[in-house]
Amino acid sequence: MSTAQLAAVSFLARYAGRTHALYAFQLREWFAWCEANGLDPLTGIQRAHVELYIRSLGDRGLRDSSVNTMMHAVRGYFRFAHIDGLITADPAVTATSAASPHPQEPRTKHDQPRTGVRLHPSRRGPFSAAVDSKCRSTICELARNAGSRSSMERSGLRSSRSRFMRHRYPPLLLVAAVLLGLLSAPTASTASTASTASTASWNSASSWPMAGHDAAGSNFNPAESTLTPGALSRLTYERGFVTAPYNPAFDCPPPPSDAVAVDGVIYYLSADYVEAHQISTGVALWRSQLWPRPGEHPATGLAVKGGRVLVSLSDCLSNSDPTGFLVAFDARTGTRLWQNADVPADTFTMSASTVAYRHSTGVCCTPGVVVIDAASGREEWRADETVTCGPLIVVAEVIPDCDLGANGRLIAKGMALSSGRIVWTRTVDSRFAFTRGDGDTHAGKDLYARDYSGRIIALNPTTGRTKWRAANETGDVLGVGAARLFVTCGNAEAPAICALSRADGRRLWETPGVTAPTAVAIAAGVVYPSPKWPPVVAETGDLLWESAYAASAYAASADNVIVARGKLIMTAGRIIDVFGLQPPSRGTVPLGHQAT
Structure with a gap:
């Protein structure tokens, strides 16, 4: 591996999820341009090279704002390479973004189509099978749903003929949709009756309130007791939801496909809206717009x-002067509670009383961590930071983070969630990165990271001291169960998932798969890796193929899986599928069992 590639790996190790994927793509574009022009991506690069690359992005037809976005990872790459001493000067720090030679068309407001309950695959019309596995657009959904007006009405949804007309779909589908009354979900102002639906039978302790399940990102729901290994053979497909397509004319990327489930209600982001639906019936409770200008x-x-429902809004249109917001809604009605204007909340984590998030004032300036009161949005404290080393997590009321010491060395530190006071520090290598921790309900407290050699280590989150260092484990930490740590292992040709003992880091089992897992959900003794994995028994590593979810996840390439109160919810792009133990409605077919 070359020095440039090592620097890229070191830079990307600080990020996770969608940010990691975006920055990896941007660096691949930079590396490809350098290779095409006979340049080393790191060594010998001058400011003129960076500006030529910026000009080439404009020549490809990208808007100025998109060019700035494409440079985020490149600027960060050189910045950290300079900090690590790999280069003597940062060639990107003074490079200016040349204006695109292509004229920019004025942006116009595009209404986003309404969304609602996705019909069962067996009731989508005569030509659904041919397009089901690949079609994701609203037009395709309308074509599938032709002839199924009664199903939409039973879902509690109402048509929105005028909104559909404004999208200028092809005439044949337009006529069919108008005649059949196909779209939409009620807004916050029209869903007052639906919001009174009873959810008393649901246990809040078994909810899945955020990405990663908890503030530590453990991906473990310890309160779930229904979907045990023995019960999964009775798991059946119940219903699905379809989020609105994101307008490709917008410069910014679409929202993540994550969903959360709390007290029998599923919440998800849908284009420029946040929606709430009752899981047991699919009835739409409310739909609130996130920002006035889509x-x-x-x-x-x-x-x-x-x-409270908290949504972070970012800004991809300005690299030097970005803006962002945190917006809170009432979880029962969708009413807007407060809005906290700040620089982008790139990542945040939430408890009942506080919200912690990272902000940034652009690539030129100092990022930091902010903690605010969840009830009012009022700022409690903030701490500037020079560098970051991993996702924002909270373990044992401590926020682990990194900064630069007086001598320029990288320092890992722990900050008290209540006050921001630094409770411990330790000098680390530039390749050091925090990964995950255990959840608030665990008896023991562990914080996991990668050390200078890339090996997984366990730390005491309250002291920063090393508990153990795994012998040869260098994979990604996917989730933290009660007694086991689940990580990627194997290699690119033979990917696998492994379980490590939380006591000493010893490998307990290894299970091979078709693809390298990128996420897991852990509950009731079962691990749900994704994509293209069946469930796995947490204690033994045995695969559980005998379930509707196993077939569906394998066929649909699930992005994320959550488990809450006997419901298993899978997201795959704009599709959200719900599985449960009760028998499905008459005529339904699990997604993975569709005819092709």
């Missing part, structure tokens, strides 16, 4: 705690 501030995160 596409200007796309959503980047979602969490539900303490009766």
Whole structure:
């Protein structure tokens, strides 16, 4: 591996999820341009080279704002390479973004189509099978749903003929949709009756309130007791939801496909809206717009705690002067509670009383961590930071983070969630990165990271001291169960998932798969890796193929899986599928069992 590639790996190790994927793509574009022009991506690069690359992005027809976005990872790459001493000067720090030679068309407001309950695959019309596996657009959904007006009405949805007309779909589908009354979900102002639906039979303790399940990102729901290994053979497909397509004319990326489930209600981001539906019936409870101008501030995160729905909105249109917001809604009605204007909340985590998030004032300036009161949005404290080393997590009321010491060395530190006071520090290598921790309900407290050699280590989150260092484990930490740590292992040709003992880091089992897992959900003794994995028994590593979810996840390439109160929810792009143990409605077929 070359020095440039090592620097890229070191830079990307600080990020996770969608940010990691975006920055990896941007660096691949930079590396490809350098290779095409006979340049080393790191060594010998001058400011003129960077500006030529910026000009080439404009020549490809990208808007100025998109060029700035494409340079985020490149600027960060050189910045950290300079900090690590790999280069003597940062060639990107003074490079200016040349104006695109292509004229920019004025942006216009595009209404986003309404969404609602997705019909069962067996009831989508005569030509659904041929397009089902690949079609994701609203037009395709309308074609599938032709002839199924009664199903939409039973879902509690109402048509929105005028809104559909404004999207100028092809005449044949337009006529069919108008005649059959196919779209939409009620807004916050029209869903007052639906919001009174009873959810008393649901246990809040078994909810899945945010991405990663908890503030530590453990991906483990310890309160779930229904979907045990023995019960999964009775798991059946119940219903699905379809989020609105994101307008490709917008410069910013679409919102993440994550969903959360709390007290029998599923919340998800849908284009420029956040929606709430009752899981047991599919009835839409409310739908609230995130920002008055669609596409200007796309959503980047979602969490539900303490009766509040929190959504982070970012800004991809300005690299030097970005803006962002945190917006809180009432979880029962969708009413807007408060809005906290700040620089982008790229990632945040939420408890019942506080919200912690990272902000940034652009690539030129200092990022930091902010903690605010969840009830009012009022700032409690903030701490500037020079560098970051991993996702924002909270373990044992401590926020682990990194900074630069007086001598320029990288320092890992722990900050008290209540005050921001630094409770411990330790000098680390530039390749050091925090990964995950255990959840608030665990008896023991562990914080996991990668050390200078890339090996997984366990730390005491309250002291920063090393508990153990795994012998040869260098994979990604996917989730933290009660007694086991689940990580990627194997290699690119033979990917696998492994379980490590939380006590000493010893490998307990290894199970091979078709693809390298990128996420897991852990509950009731079962691990749900994704994509293209069946469930796995947490204790033994045995695969559980005998379930509707196993077939569906394998066929649909699930992005994320959540488990809440006997419901298993899978997201795959714009599709959200719900599985449960009760028998499905008459005539339904699990997604993975569709005819092709």
